[in-house]
Amino acid sequence: MSATPVQSEPRETAAPSRTRMGGNPTAPTASPDSQSEPAARLRSSAEISQTQAPRAAPRTSNRMPNAILVRLSNIQWKRILPFLGGLIVAAVTLVLLSRWLRSLPEVQSFLLTFPGNPTLPESAPTGLPAWMGWQHFLNMFFLVLIVRTGLQVRHEKKAPASFTPKEGSFFSPKGSTPKKVSLTQWLHQSLDVLWVLNGLIFIVLLFVTSQWMKIVPTNLDVIPNALSAALQYASLDWPHENGWLYYNALQMLAYFTTVFLAAPLAILSGMRFSTWWPDKNGRLSKIYPVEIARKVHYPVMLYFVAFTVVHVFLVFFTGALRNLNHMYTSRDVVDWVGLGVFILSLVVTAAAWILTKPLFTRPLAERFGTLSK
Ligand code: HEM
Ligand code: HEM
Secondary structure, three states: OOHHHHHHHHHHHHHHHHHHHHOOOOOOOOOHHHOOHHHHHHHHHHHHHHHHHHHHOOOOOOOHHHHHHHHHHHOOHHHHHHHHHHHHHHHHHHHHHHHHHHOOHHHHHHHHHOOOOOOOOOOOOOOOOHHHHHHHHHHHHHHHHHHHHHHHHHHOOOOOOEEEEOOOEOOEOOOOOOOOEEHHHHHHHHHHHHHHHHHHHHHHHHHHOOHHHHOOOOOOOHHHHHHHHHHHHHOOOOOOOEOOOEOOHHHHHHHHHHHHHHHHHHHHHHHHOOOOOOOOOHHHHHHOOHHHHHHHHHHHHHHHHHHHHHHHHHHHHOOHHHHHHHHHHOOOOOOOHHHHHHHHHHHHHHHHHHHOOHHHHHHHHHOOEEEEO
16 A cells, blocks of 8 residues: 555654554663664654754744754655546546436435435344443543553654563463563553453443444445445435434444454453463464554544544534434434533543653552653
8 A cells, every 4th residue: 555655654654653662661672872863863853853943943933843943854845746636536526426426316316215324123222321421431531541551662763661560460460471561551450451351341332222223234235235324424415314213334333343352352452462371381372473463453444534534524514413412412403512511521632642641650550550751
């Protein structure tokens, strides 16, 4: 894919931090000699621009515009522009093609037979209960911090501190050797625990309250209905929305994939290189090589991010106020309360983002192991 060469630069600089995860966080990561050339180039141009900034700019201006300029000049426009152009041409072609398809009588009768909504079991519940609002908020809250700390683990050149769990403790249970990892990885793993706990409660409640019927396909007509919904989205004449009663087939498949495939994959792959992995069991480690886990973990994160972008876009462009009230106030009405609660949830998430600094995480980590430089 065209994304590979673009990714190659950060990957090189990330390699040392990856070595660190396997064991010693003090591995040769911080040494300037060990930096890849592109990283060194990036840094020196940033340093140059920063040292020049106060002279060139009046006292009142901040350095932000300069930093943005440096970043913009580092973007490989020659590669990106043709890619963007191609993307726009492909999108326009897709819309025109879908519109043409929809003008065919056979396709019109297909859309009448399969309007896009899968058949639900008769006992499927209506509405979204309050517990789901809470679960959904906590999921988003933890996921934002998990993606952030995951990316920090991937890119950090020097860990803020190292964490070694106590033998036989929560972060290094029987069967595993206490591994020295970065404080950031400890935070990532701690957030994972909370996210998984929240997810387990979500799944139990989903089944206890029959809400699962709205996101688990139970009828094969989900496939033609998903095709129908895809065609409607692509032709920019979107399927009728009523999330209070049902999701369309594409939504159902996307929610199912997120909850029942992507989340377990993130857990299974993350476990493999975490401090929890029972590395004393050589056979198990051989059956499930760490390279496989690495190949899965990062793309799963990309899936979560892509899902969230499309999901939030659709929430906002298919009746934002009503949709937000469904999820954030458990009501099927159009008013501003849901949006207010949603904004509040963003503020809480932003506060947590600011507070997850070593200053606050160190004392917590010390309860579970020892910290060193
Ligand atoms: C700021 C971000 C988000 C907003 C505003 C948002 C909003 C919503 C809304 C309004 C619904 C109900 C849809 C409807 O009534 O038509 C919904 C459902 C859902 N969302 Fe989100 N969402 C967000 C982030 C996420 C994230 C990060 C995930 C998971 C990765 C997620 C997973 C889901 C799932 C699985 C459902 C279906 C729940 C069910 O009925 O069982 N959402 N979301
Ligand atoms: C129980 C669930 C999870 C566990 C146990 C886990 C564990 C880990 C560990 C131990 C690392 C350090 C990897 C290394 O050695 O390079 C890591 C990295 C990472 N994690 Fe997770 N993680 C989990 C869930 C997630 C989720 C849900 C996301 C995002 C949606 C995520 C995103 C990342 C990213 C982006 C990295 C950096 C990957 C790389 O360097 O290639 N993790 N995770």
